[in-house]
Amino acid sequence: MNSREAATGLKRMDDNCLNILIVEDNPGDLRLVREFLRESPAPGFKTAHSGCLSETLEILTKASFDVVLLDLDLPDSSGLGALEKIAAANPEIPVIVLTGQNDESLGLEALQKGAGDYLVKGRINTYLLTRSIRYSIERKKKEKELGALNRALKAHSDSSHAMMRAATEAEYLEKICRIIMEDCGHAMVWVGFAENDKAKTVRPVAQAGFEDEYLKTLNITWADTERGRGPTGTAIRTGKACGCGNMLTDPAFTPWRAEALKQGYASSLVLPLNTGGVILGALTIYSGKTDAFSESEKSMLWKIADDLAFGIMAIRLRLERKKVEEILRRDNETFEKQVRERSRELLDAQQELEKARRLSDIGTLSAIVAHELRNPLAAISMAASNIRRKAANPLLDKHFFNIDKKITESNQIINNLLFYSRIRMPQFERVDITAILEECVENLQSPPAHEITERVEFYLSENNLIEADPLQMKEVFSNILDNARDAISSSPRGKIHIRSAENGKTVDIRIEDTGVGISKENLDKIFEPFFTTKAKGTGLGLYVCQQILKLHGGGITVESEPGKGTVVGINLPRGHKNVEKDTDH
């Protein structure tokens, strides 16, 4: 049965004979042909008749024939037009053309145009007619086979291209199904993978030509159970090609028969997808005709299935490799990034070391020079005293006064230098600013008339723990408190307030005094080295304080109003990782 018969419910006229449609409008010729056919030995012939082309075409839609005998001279067509139209509408039926005695050339042309054979009227006999009929039918079969084989070959070539070009496995599988369906002209193709779950399900992963719902109804497994003994399950289980020649009659196909018939499927071929011993799944091809797959087409499709299995593994491998390459590239990037970071860290550390060394060198040099110079100064001072005593000349007093003054100044310069040498890299420790402030206040040298420590008030917050150099912190706060004490020394009611506040990652300290204050012009200069308004000042105090605080990552500000007082604000980070890189050397 073919799909058309199944769909329309028509039957062959007679299953044991060959059914012949004679297209002939001349009743005499018709009778003659019928006679010849009647005289023919087995198999039997059953004939039907049509008198014109249009009738022929209509009959051919309603019933099926094994061969058509076509007279070229018809009332509604002449020449090979009829052959072309019949062949176009019914490519599977061989057509034997009957030509007139003068039209042999037409017969040859008919052959070239696809006729199965040609016979010259007047030269027909039973033997020739029978032979021609048999020949045409067999030739048609062979043509069909060849056509199928060619299509299979094309499918094979197309699927190789698909494998090389496909970006993903899904794309590849879909493409192959479509190629097989279109190139080979089969009704439906699907690929299923064998799952390793308990039920051993076969999971459809790609398809072409299906009604969407049909695949869902399949429930095929590859277990040795009823739903696993169909051609697909068996092919997976055994690794051998399998098929169902006739879905209507094959008992193994029973679970799926009803649905298949509804869709118009009649036979199937299943090829396992074998990747070197492991059966991935199967390629299933459905046809609308029974026994649709010849041996040669089967072997071609087997090659396609093999290539499909290989192609799937190749694509997976390609993807794996891409993943690995991606990981390698990322690792490489990470590695390079780490190398860069380490190098940068090393460079930073080196810079810090150099800076520390420079400061330390300057410091050491300063210290050595400073106290080497003190010795000769002492000798000069003593010698001047001796001369003064021995000369006892009032005229010389002025000169000795000058010598003394300059010796004092020289000493001051030495002190400045030593003080400057205290700007060194901080040695960070956990330091309690509260304790340091209290210590510095205690150590304040009071001016004789007033007890300074009683005039200092503390307003400190709770947590003043920071990472800092304790010695340097003492120097800074001593310096500022000395300034504050000097500022209030002339007013008996002058006060010093020390406040602190936490500010997230920093601690802010304010030292306020109600003393004489700093004039606006001086305020701009107080951080300059060697600027001082005091007779005994080194002129380095605030400059050094600022440098020390900068090295800690903090800073200092001064606000003042002459006559009212001064506020010195210091901020220090809690942790020394916040130290800013010093760029102004």
Add this chain to the structure above:
Amino acid sequence: MSKKILIIDDDPELCEEMAEILESEGYLVDNASDGVKGMELLWKNIYHVFLLDFKIQGMTGIDLLKEIRKKDPKAAVFFVSGRPGLDAILAAENLSDAVKGIIEKPFDSQLLLEKIEACPTY
């Protein structure tokens, strides 16, 4: 009796000048510009006051101090030095009370005389 003073300092000109100032006030002064000479004098004579530089050839100030205490624990010892941080060094050696005072160079001759005047004679 006038006080006897020993100056140990490696600057000979300074020793000379200091000695003259002190002698003009009536004190008896000896001086040494290195540790060996200094020790010789220490053991040969009796001194009431020692004026020591902190570092001289052959010995440190601490060593000098220890030698002097051995011989004459009652004597007044002054360090005369340009070096800062001496008190910390002495404290570390537990010798803070072994020293009568530290005179920082350069110094006023007046200051020197006052300090020596304040030492007891015995």
